[in-house]
Amino acid sequence: MSERQMLLEVSDLGKNYDASRRRGKVAGNAAAGTPRALSGVSFTAGQGEFITVIGPSGAGKSTLLRCLNRLIEPTDGTITFDGRDIAHLPGSRLREVRREIAMIFQNYNLVYRLTAIQNVLHGRLGYKNALAGSLGLYTEDEKARAFELLDEVGLGEFAYRRADQLSGGQKQRVGIARSLMQDPKVMLCDEPIASLDPKSSRMVMETLRRLTRERGITCIVNLHQVDFALEFSDRIIGLRAGEKVFEGAPEEATSAVIRRIYEGDAETMVDVPVEVPEAAPAAVAPGAFAAEPVAGGAQ
Ligand SMILES: Nc1ncnc2c1ncn2[C@@H]1O[C@H](COP(=O)(O)OP(=O)(O)OP(=O)(O)O)[C@@H](O)[C@H]1O
Ligand SMILES: [Mg+2]
Incomplete structure (x- = not known):
């Protein structure tokens, strides 16, 4: 340490x-x-x-x-x-x-009607003004980065699949890629693995540890x-x-x-x-x- x-x-x-x-408002009711x-x-x-x-x-x-x-x-x-x-x-x-400070949740928090790649791009929303964000305006660099990250979590071939058509473990790996798009510290x-079977859990934990370690x-x-x-x-x-x-x-x-x-x-x-x-x-x-x-x- x-x-x-x-x-x-x-x-x-x-x-x-x-x-x-x-x-x-509930002042007086709060149990001491x-x-x-x-x-x-x-x-x-x-x-x-x-x-x-x-x-x-x-x-x-x-x-x-x-x-x-x-x-x-x-x-x-x-x-x-x-x-x-x-x-x-x-x-x-x-x-x-x-x-x-990126956050990963048990329930993935993806937008299910959007594709995996669109969800990953959402990781950049914190860097955009409201208009660019709502219009989904991303730079070519951001798009290339999103594809790279999906590849890194082993989901390159699922980039255009809707999030609701992914397995739990795949959804969580999209969530990890989205977090990394934020460039978090x-x-x-x-x-993150509470809803997953043991094999998917292991894959998600390994992905998390590898990617965070590589990036410090x-x-x-x-x-x-x-x-x-x-x-x-x-x-x-x-x-x-x-x-x-x-x-x-x-x-x-x-x-x-x-x-x-x-x-x-x-x-x-x-x-x-x-x-x-x-x-x-x-x-x-x-x-x-x-x-x-x-x-x-x-x-
Ligand atoms: N929004 C809230 N309002 C009031 N009490 C809350 C609220 N959220 C959590 N608590 C209480 O705070 C305590 C800690 O809850 P917390 O959700 O942090 O536990 P946890 O360790 O995450 O539990 P779990 O493993 O079940 O997720 C619990 O007693 C819970 O009932
Ligand atoms: Mg909890």
Whole structure:
């Protein structure tokens, strides 16, 4: 991590959905003491790093990613992205930052009546004025780039196929190509493989890791598939009940560690592979589950 250039620094990030309601109309009805969706979450991400975020349903994984690109407003904390505090950036300057922070969703978010190549070109919309965007005016360079990217995700021959005629894995790879059209510095992926079978899941994870690595893009991926997190990550962050309860390299995420992250969530435990390799006993620092000290040294 030390040799990587720092790109993102998240410090003491918190989200209380009730707080935003109180500022709106529902003021008096917001239940006092509702658990915070995120609380005191801090971590850093280096350029080109592949980080996965794991944790049971409701742990705050989506909330975290949505705070990072300001789809939702953090209640407290700071997010320093490429030297700028984006947690407090006014709405008018968000568009600029969002070009550099691409988002990949479980449901692909494609325009299904359009072709694969048209969807990929949509990745440039953040760089265009409203008129050029609505008329679909793209430069020859942009078109050539879109074809190249479709090729790179293995879909060159599907360029003119309508998005609704692609398989789930193909749709997600179109989504990845579209994100790369943005020239992002960070890609935030919220359960990108949750709707896919194991073979397509692997292909999407491999595509993500290869392309982000080649381009030095930082990738933060929310996952429920612990086995993929162990296989693909440079670093794993474990969330539980809105708090960071683990941070470390995959070798440090022993089966005991994984169980603790998912503690109390029997349903998800079924997904934990029994063949999770045990790291050397000393690998996980004592207290890795305390709110404060974490393994991994990525602070
Ligand atoms: N828009 C919202 N309004 C109020 N509470 C919300 C909202 N979105 C999420 N929450 C709550 O915040 C907590 C964290 O939710 P979040 O969706 O971030 O979890 P998650 O880890 O992504 O879960 P999953 O694995 O099921 O996707 C949950 O208690 C959830 O009910
Ligand atoms: Mg989620």
